[in-house]
Amino acid sequence: MEIQDRIIPISALNPYQHRWAIKARVTAKGDIRRYNNARGDGKVFSFDLLDSDGEIRATCFNAVLDRFYEIIEVGKVYLISKGSLKPAQKNFNHLKNEWKIFLEATSTIDLCPDEDASIPSQQFSFRPISEIEIAENNSIIDVIGIVTAVNPSVSIMRKNGMETQRRILNLKDQSGRSVELTLWGDFCNREGQNLQEMVDSGIFPVLAVKAGKVNDFSGKSIGTISSTQLFINLDSSEAQSLRIWFDRGGKNTTSQSISRDINPGGPKNEIRKTVSQIKDEGLGDQINQTGLL
DNA sequence: CCCCCCCC
Numbered sequence: 001m002e003i004q005d006r007i008i009p010i011s012a013l014n015p016y017q018h019r020w021a022i023k024a025r026v027t028a029k030g031d032i033r034r035y036n037n038a039r040g041d042g043k044v045f046s047f048d049l050l051d052s053d054g055e056i057r058a059t060c061f062n063a064v065l066d067r068f069y070e071i072i073e074v075g076k077v078y079l080i081s082k083g084s085l086k087p088a089q090k091n092f093n094h095l096k097n098e099w100k101i102f103l104e105a106t107s108t109i110d111l112c113p114d115e116d117a118s119i120p121s122q123q124f125s126f127r128p129i130s131e132i133e134i135a136e137n138n139s140i141i142d143v144i145g146i147v148t149a150v151n152p153s154v155s156i157m158r159k160n161g162m163e164t165q166r167r168i169l170n171l172k173d174q175s176g177r178s179v180e181l182t183l184w185g186d187f188c189n190r191e192g193q194n195l196q197e198m199v200d201s202g203i204f205p206v207l208a209v210k211a212g213k214v215n216d217f218s219g220k221s222i223g224t225i226s227s228t229q230l231f232i233n234l235d236s237s238e239a240q241s242l243r244i245w246f247d248r249g250g251k252n253t254t255s256q257s258i259s260r261d262i263n264p265g266g267p268k269n270e271i272r273k274t275v276s277q278i279k280d281e282g283l284g285d286q287i288n289q290t291g292l293l
Numbered sequence: 294c295c296c297c298c299c300c301c
Contacts, residue, residue, distance in 0.1 A: 040294095044295045089296075164300090223298080225298045228298090
């Protein structure tokens, strides 16, 4: 039987299904990770696959990685066959599939050169910002909003002593809430730089965040992780609807932030006084007595 | 068989 005749939907894959093939688009490609553990040295990479009704993550190691890493390109469609299906671990893999594919020496991956319009380029499950307020800490979510403010990139010393870049921006949507999005590492000077230039010149772009991580330090915020993807001015109905909402008045409506202030001590503290003014007016006395100051 | 994802 030809490979083409064995094509099944991704949603039909399971460990008991042998001699399968899938036809799927690569929606994300991870970097090569090197590891060293009790089993020895190794390298691994993963990529995400989407067909017209399902998604799954594929992973390969070492020699198999050497065969496939260069072939895999985001956006392209492939015919993939053979490999073992293992349970997906939800703490590492947010895709809507209870299985993942481990590619093996007998696996095949062949590029389908013809464009297949039946397979979308990405699949999103956007959550309104108001819902992120009640999302579980560390959960992985998709969100779309208008970028209303972008802070500069700053250098952050991580707890492990490694330096990295951080850039915080603000997202607002039609739910009446806004949220902080923290970009890390390369996102800061790639998409982050681009977004800053747009906002600086008065353009407030739509930003779609695929696979952002919910953080619950001082309210709820979202941070990028290695599998996060950012899409500026995405071509989609959700983006279009946000654009229209913002341009027709959403721009001037106030949103309640579900995060701490982007500028601590900024707009919220309208009345600013010097320490001597505070002492003169006895403003701190009551607080001092409660032991809060 | 990897699996870290950061700062206050």
